[in-house]
Amino acid sequence: MTAGKTAQALIASAEAHSAHTYHPLPVVVATADGAWMTDVEGRRFLDLLAGYSALNFGHGNxxxxxxxxxxxxxxxxxxxxxxxxxxxxxxxxxxxxxxxxxxxxxxxxxxxxxxxxxxxxxxxxxxxxxxxxxxxxxxxxxxxxxxxxxxxxxxxxxxxxxxxxxxxxxxxxxxxxxxxxxxxxxxxxxxxxxxxxxxxxxxxxxxxxxxxxxxxxxxxxxxxxxxxxxxxxxxxxxxxxxxxxxxxxxxxxxxxxxxxxxxxxxxxxxxxxxxxxxxxxxxxxxxxxxxxxxxxxxxxxxxxxxxSGEYQRRAAELGDRLHRELGRLADTGRVTAVRGRGLWAGVDIAPEHGTGREVSEKLMDRGVLVKDTHGATIRIAPPLVISEEDLDWGLAQLRGVLGL
Known part of the structure; x- marks a missing residue:
């Protein structure tokens, strides 16, 4: 932990001493590697946001x-x-x-x-x-x-x-x-x-x-x-x-x-x-x-x-996998629309299953990090180095949050 402080204490300090220009999820990251981040209390999270695409090549490449x-x-x-x-x-x-x-x-x-x-x-x-x-x-x-x-x-x-x-x-x-x-x-x-x-x-x-x-x-x-x-x-x-x-x-x-x-x-x-x-x-x-x-x-x-073309190919191949699985979610009615290309997707959550923020928080509780936008939408943009197994696991957590 950072100087012995808990995540809750660090969040409270950040709220007290920084201008409130962001509304981050209540997680305090301490280390990261590839597609995974670990918080100050040792909990691991799959990063499905990748710094809004700044981390295309993963953490600590x-x-x-x-x-x-x-x-x-x-x-x-x-x-x-x-x-x-x-x-x-x-x-x-x-x-x-x-x-x-x-x-x-x-x-x-x-x-x-x-x-x-x-x-x-x-x-x-x-x-x-x-x-x-x-x-x-x-x-x-x-x-x-x-x-x-x-x-x-x-x-x-x-x-x-x-x-x-x-x-x-x-x-x-x-x-x-x-x-x-x-x-x-x-x-x-x-x-x-x-x-x-x-x-x-x-x-x-x-x-x-x-x-x-x-x-x-x-x-x-x-x-x-x-x-x-x-x-x-x-x-x-x-x-x-x-x-x-x-x-x-x-x-x-x-x-x-x-x-x-x-x-x-x-x-x-x-x-x-x-x-x-x-x-x-x-x-x-x-x-x-x-x-x-x-x-x-x-x-x-x-x-x-x-x-090398490796990362573009990987984004295309895993992107097909991502959109295929998200399309199945759309077929259930739990989400109202899925958009995107490659390893990038916007998913509109059906109102009865929560707001984008609520779904993001529930995913966080399951060890997956995404971020909401415009109320009903969550964005999925994992590092291009994510494995098939980790991507599948992350999507399984989304299905669980949506009651599937």
């Missing part, structure tokens, strides 16, 4: 820990005032993984989204020729791109948005998956369409077949950037390196984060062509920690792991 340890002994930070010996390889290899040319590294996903917004606006003025101050970006209702002031300005979640105005102008919101609405919203002043290929926080919403190709066709036709926020959906989660690949789509800009740092350090990036990211000049954007040596060392190992 040996390759990532070794890469971090080796770099910790050498140099961890130079700032971008100087070059360091991991930066060039990181940018080159991430650009290659994405089929792009240039990388602009940041730290968190929200920073990367902010960077993408700035990139799109500058491209709009410098390349497309939109009159100064008139650039607009089309986004989707139900989106989750972060919690900065600008990002919540185009959120439709009042919990994330309320009391944080005045809001940043320049955004047009359309229904997710509605190509006709998108076509109507795009004007001569539109510089980008910013979308999640699968909306994670909204409940793992997969758009209708043909939607992403339609977005790609429309944006090309109207000389607008297609910016894909693959912070949660990318880097193996859906059974492909990027969720856009399921429909044969390549956007103009990838926004990456979470799994890029392997759950070890925060790493994010905007990746695009030289035409798009080439609009920046020194002093116009930056980050002291963005692209630091430690981040680059870990991310380089992540990229090497993804290049």
């Amino acid at each position: 040996r390759r990532l820990i070794d890469a971090a340890k080796a770099q910790l002994e050498r140099v961890t930070l130079t700032s971008r005032a100087f070059h360091h010996d991991r930066f060039a390889a990181f940018c080159a290899e991430l650009a290659e993984l994405c089929g792009m040319e240039l990388v602009l590294p940041m730290n968190t996903g929200a920073e990367a989204v902010e960077t993408a917004v700035k990139t799109a606006r500058k491209w709009g003025y410098r390349v497309k020729g939109v009159p100064d101050g008139r650039a607009r970006i089309v986004v989707a209702a139900g989106n989750f791109h972060g919690r900065t002031t600008t990002v919540v300005s185009f959120s439709t979640d009042e919990e994330a948005r309320a009391d944080f105005g005045p809001y940043t102008p320049g955004f047009d919101v359309v229904p997710y998956g509605d190509l006709a609405a998108l076509r109507t919203a795009v004007t001569e002043d539109t510089v980008a369409v910013l979308l999640e290929p699968i909306q994670g926080e909204a409940g793992v919403l997969v758009p209708p077949a043909g939607y992403l190709p339609g977005v790609r066709e429309l944006t090309r036709e109207r000389n607008v950037l297609f910016v894909a926020d693959e912070i949660q959906s990318g880097l193996g989660r859906t059974g492909r390196t990027f969720a856009c690949e399921h429909e044969g789509v390549v956007p103009d800009v990838y926004v990456l984060g979470k799994a890029l740092g392997g759950g070890v350090v925060p790493v994010s990036a905007v990746v695009s062509s030289a035409e798009v990211l080439g609009v920046f000049r020194p002093g116009e954007h930056g980050s002291t920690f963005g692209g630091n040596p430690l981040a680059c060392a870990v991310a380089l190992e992540v990229i090497a792991m993804l290049r």
Whole structure:
């Protein structure tokens, strides 16, 4: 136990001394390995959330820990005032993984989204020729791109948005998956369409077949950037390196984060062509920690792991198993809908069987950790290294909670 304190005491201390911006489940994790976590009192829990996909490669992945340890002994930070010996390889290899040319590294996903917004606006003025101050970006209702002031300005979640105005102008919101609405919203002043290929926080919403190709066709036709926020959906989660690949789509800009740092350090990036990211000049954007040596060392190992294709295949194969079993649950009526791709699912619980929060708490009592969203939904996103046996066991606990 941590300094002899119980989980209850540690939770009480956290509640007393931290701002209440989260409502975590009442578990206090002390150690973790692979797909399992252990709390301060020695209880083990199967992690079916994976840090909202930041832990795609599992807790304590040996390759990532070794890469971090080796770099910790050498140099961890130079700032971008100087070059360091991991930066060039990181940018080159991430650009290659994405089929792009240039990388602009940041730290968190929200920073990367902010960077993408700035990139799109500058491209709009410098390349497309939109009159100064008139650039607009089309986004989707139900989106989750972060919690900065600008990002919540185009959120439709009042919990994330309320009391944080005045809001940043320049955004047009359309229904997710509605190509006709998108076509109507795009004007001569539109510089980008910013979308999640699968909306994670909204409940793992997969758009209708043909939607992403339609977005790609429309944006090309109207000389607008297609910016894909693959912070949660990318880097193996859906059974492909990027969720856009399921429909044969390549956007103009990838926004990456979470799994890029392997759950070890925060790493994010905007990746695009030289035409798009080439609009920046020194002093116009930056980050002291963005692209630091430690981040680059870990991310380089992540990229090497993804290049093997092993994790994408595993997510696809185990994802089929996951969705097959969840489909059987839907047939019972205990859940009203199941959505997702690969090792990622949103499960809507029938009201008579509890809220998403109540089901999450009952699963916790059985040694399984998931998290709720939007009242009735639980999200399932285990580390891609989870075994078939552990996945089956976790799903058996869900069946037990639902009385099956």
